[in-house]
Amino acid sequence: xxxxxxxxxxxxxxxxxxxxxxxxxxxxxxxxxxxxxxxxxxxxxxxxxxxxxxxxxxxxxxxxxxxxxxxxx
Numbered sequence: 001x002x003x004x005x006x007x008x009x010x011x012x013x014x015x016x017x018x019x020x021x022x023x024x025x026x027x028x029x030x031x032x033x034x035x036x037x038x039x040x041x042x043x044x045x046x047x048x049x050x051x052x053x054x055x056x057x058x059x060x061x062x063x064x065x066x067x068x069x070x071x072x073x
Contacts, residue, residue: 012066013045018059028055035063 013035019025030053032045038054043063045053 009067013043013063014066015043015055015063016061017055018061025061 010031011033013030013032015028015030015035017026017028030045032047032052034046036044036046038044038056041057041059042055043060044051
């Protein structure tokens with residue numbers, strides 16, 4: 001079994017934004033450590049203490065997390 005200590009894991013938040021009669025639902029994917037509710041609706045995404053994305057006031061239908069090993073690039 002290979003060691004897991006020291007391996008970097010990346011987390012991707014997937015948010016399904018609600019659609020309408022004219023606009024289909026969309027999935028937004030953000031690589032972040034955290035997702036927090038935003039005042040006025042939506043979410044703020046942070047990685048290593050820095051904001052890396054925001055969804056402002058858009059209604060969401062669902063969200064989930066995908067995790068995996070980070071690859072050095």
